[in-house]
Amino acid sequence: MMSPLVARLLLLVCLVLPLYGVEKCTGNDAEKPNCTRHSEGGRSAYLNNMYGSCIQGPAGTPGRDGNPGANGIPGTPGIPGRDGLKGEKGECISEIFEEPWRPNYKQCAWNSLNYGIDLGKVADCTFTKMRTDSTLRVLFSGSLRLKCKSACCQRWYFTFNGAECAAPLPIESIIYLDQGSPELNSTINIHRTSSVEGMCEGVKAGLVDVAVWVGTCADYPRGDASTGWNSVSRIIIEELPK
Structure with missing residues (x-):
């Protein structure tokens, strides 16, 4: 596995070397065919487009889970169910409670x-x-x-x-x-x-x-x-x- 120091050096090389192949434009030289003018924002975009395939650094520490969201709006009540089929008539059971037998x-x-x-x-x-x-x-x-x-x-x-x-x-x-x-x-x-x-x-x-x-x-x-x-x-x- 590549150490963080080596990774940083490679990233720096990727960023610095392309500057030597780009001619800096000043004054009337801006009309030269091989001259490229870079603004501060354009320079960053140029470097990202040209050298976005450089070696990626190590992943950062995963972030923590966010707080639970608030409860949503309650749903509307459902349609009332229909009555079931009529059951069969039950048997009538009578219980007889008697006193315990005494001699x-x-x-x-x-x-x-x-x-x-x-x-x-x-x-x-x-x-x-x-x-x-x-x-x-x-x-x-x-x-x-x-x-x-x-x-x-x-x-x-x-x-x-x-x-x-x-x-x-x-x-x-x-x-x-x-x-x-x-x-x-x-x-x-x-x-x-x-x-x-x-x-x-x-x-x-x-x-x-x-x-x-x-x-x-x-x-x-x-x-x-x-x-x-x-x-x-x-x-x-x-x-x-x-």
Whole structure:
């Protein structure tokens, strides 16, 4: 690469040498054919035209970017768009917000109920049902006994406000006895703790009278029944989500 000093010397040579080949005109010599008159401005133009192809010096330092220009004038608003096509009718969705389920149960208990009836209500327990679409689970636990000298059958069952469960089916338990002890001229007399249990649907919300009854079996004679002898009997009621 050429140094700045050498470049300047070459530029000076390009400017000075042509002066020796040009005759200076003075006075009447201006009419001579080989005489060229130069003014101060004409001399610069002459040199630029004749020797503009001299070696170019090194490029200067690039200038800095100018300041950003001011924002232009805002454009005019565009033409409003047209309405789109009508959409299809949406589905109607209804949301149902329910309260969280809370346990609801009750227990009624008796010590030595000793109820000896053969037909009728044995015990009852009042329960407050919170929802109509819920299910009631019921349990009776206690001592049951049946005796007779010939075949007999007794039935223990639940009612809800005086009616047996219809959905899905009645809640019941039976004891059947074929015969007694002829050789001793007496009957078998065994008391056993037993249970009557099930679930019932379709009971409306509100106050419900839950009761245990004793009755006869179909097509069989009744015997001598006993409920809750010498032990604790209880009814447990629980409301369950459907």
